[in-house]
Amino acid sequence: MTDDPMKLGLDDAALAVHPTVFAADALAGKRVLVSGGAGGIGRAVAWLAGRCGAELILTGRDAGKLDSAVQAMTAAGLQVQGHVVDIRKPETVADLFAGPVTEAGGIDLLVNSAGGQFPQAAIDFSAKGWNAVIDNNLNGTWHMMQAAARHWRDTSRPGSIVNIVVVVEHGLYGVAHTIAARSGVIGVSRAVAVEWAPLGIRVNCIAPGAIETPGWRVYAPEARATYARSNPMMRAGTTWDIAESVIWVGGTSGGYVTGETINVAGGSQLWGETWTTGRPDWFQPG
Ligand SMILES: CCCCCCC/C=C/C(=O)SCCNC(=O)CCNC(=O)[C@H](O)C(C)(C)COP(=O)(O)OP(=O)(O)OC[C@H]1O[C@@H](n2cnc3c(N)ncnc32)[C@H](O)[C@@H]1OP(=O)(O)O
Numbered sequence: 021m022t023d024d025p026m027k028l029g030l031d032d033a034a035l036a037v038h039p040t041v042f043a044a045d046a047l048a049g050k051r052v053l054v055s056g057g058a059g060g061i062g063r064a065v066a067w068l069a070g071r072c073g074a075e076l077i078l079t080g081r082d083a084g085k086l087d088s089a090v091q092a093m094t095a096a097g098l099q100v101q102g103h104v105v106d107i108r109k110p111e112t113v114a115d116l117f118a119g120p121v122t123e124a125g126g127i128d129l130l131v132n133s134a135g136g137q138f139p140q141a142a143i144d145f146s147a148k149g150w151n152a153v154i155d156n157n158l159n160g161t162w163h164m165m166q167a168a169a170r171h172w173r174d175t176s177r178p179g180s181i182v183n184i185v186v187v188v189e190h191g192l193y194g195v196a197h198t199i200a201a202r203s204g205v206i207g208v209s210r211a212v213a214v215e216w217a218p219l220g221i222r223v224n225c226i227a228p229g230a231i232e233t234p235g236w237r238v239y240a241p242e243a244r245a246t247y248a249r250s251n252p253m254m255r256a257g258t259t260w261d262i263a264e265s266v267i268w269v270g271g272t273s274g275g276y277v278t279g280e281t282i283n284v285a286g287g288s289q290l291w292g293e294t295w296t297t298g299r300p301d302w303f304q305p306g
């Protein structure tokens with residue numbers, strides 16, 4: 021890992037050629053919408069889906085980041101468009117589906133990778149900070165899920181949703197607001213996996229462990245330095261680890277899977293600790 025924010029995780033050059041288990045036509049004829057598609061994990065998902073033959077629609081808040089992702093993927097021959105959408109604003113999400121998604125001919129897979137939080141002891145959260153994280157991660161993800169489900173219902177086509185969450189059972193501290201939000205996403209995903217099965221819609225979650233991305237900039241270097249040893253495999257994961265799991269469960273390979281949350285976390289759901297705020301004296305070994 022490096023402290024250069026531009027060099028956290030795999031860059032476009034690496035994502036363009038990274039080996040994959042998937043065939044070049046695994047998603048041929050499919051259209052994939054990735055929120056947070058210019059971020060670390062979303063960008064890797066987009067590259068993999070595009071390299072498997074899918075058309076891509078990427079969304080995010082930062083137009084410059086979106087442009088750079090679209091340019092890099094276009095230069096590699098992928099079919100991709102980018103749109104500024106703040107997932108916290110249901111009206112902009114509705115505009116995305118009524119406009120670009122419909123004009124493109126619809127989508128087959130929605131990957132919700134937009135999200136984030138800040139590290140802070142829970143006892144110090146302000147009401148505004150708590151609300152910001154809940155709004156971004158729970159409400160924002162829900163707005164995208166519901167808009168996609170309505171799109172598929174109204175166009176009589178099947179669909180698949182993959183929500184990127186965090187490991188909520190154990191071992192991730194200093195981000196209790198995001199644990200609450202992501203537990204909500206996991207809960208609603210299980211609920212609508214049943215409600216929406218008659219519509220041909222599958223809903224699953226991927227819970228990444230420590231995955232080196234530009235998103236890590238929000239954590240102090242001392243905290244980040246411990247992340248690789250937060251799991252029994254004693255290493256950080258890559259955005260490609262997450263991308264391959266997303267495409268597996270979101271694509272036809274996961275066709276009989278719904279309502280699941282898959283930890284792709286090096287076993288950190290079972291062993292290890294990540295203190296995003298630094299480990300307090302109370303929990304120091306010895
Ligand atoms: C076992 C697994 C191991 C995993 C290890 C790593 C775990 C997870 C890693 C990741 O998820 S990495 C990638 C994720 N990316 C990010 O997290 C992006 C960074 N975060 C944000 O962009 C923001 O925090 C936000 C959550 C999206 C909120 O943004 P918003 O624009 O709505 O809010 P702000 O205006 O910035 O702030 C609102 C409010 O929130 C409080 N607040 C914000 N930042 C902090 C902070 N650093 N410390 C304390 N409080 C904060 C604050 O109350 C803000 O209001 P004001 O006080 O500014 O008025």
Ligand SMILES: NC(=O)C1=CN([C@@H]2O[C@H](COP(=O)(O)OP(=O)(O)OC[C@H]3O[C@@H](n4cnc5c(N)ncnc54)[C@H](OP(=O)(O)O)[C@@H]3O)[C@@H](O)[C@H]2O)C=CC1
Pocket residue numbers: 055056057058059060061062079080081082083085105106107108133134135136137156160184185186187227228229230231232233234235236
């Ligand atoms: N990296 C890790 O170790 C882990 C990450 N995760 C989760 O995976 C997901 C992706 O994280 P990662 O790629 O690492 O982080 P990044 O910060 O690189 O990417 C997150 C993306 O989400 C977008 N985003 C955030 N809020 C909004 C919003 N309100 N509307 C639209 N877009 C938004 C950002 O776009 P823009 O910059 O344009 O605003 C950004 O590109 C997040 O939910 C994260 O919490 C979970 C566990 C571990």
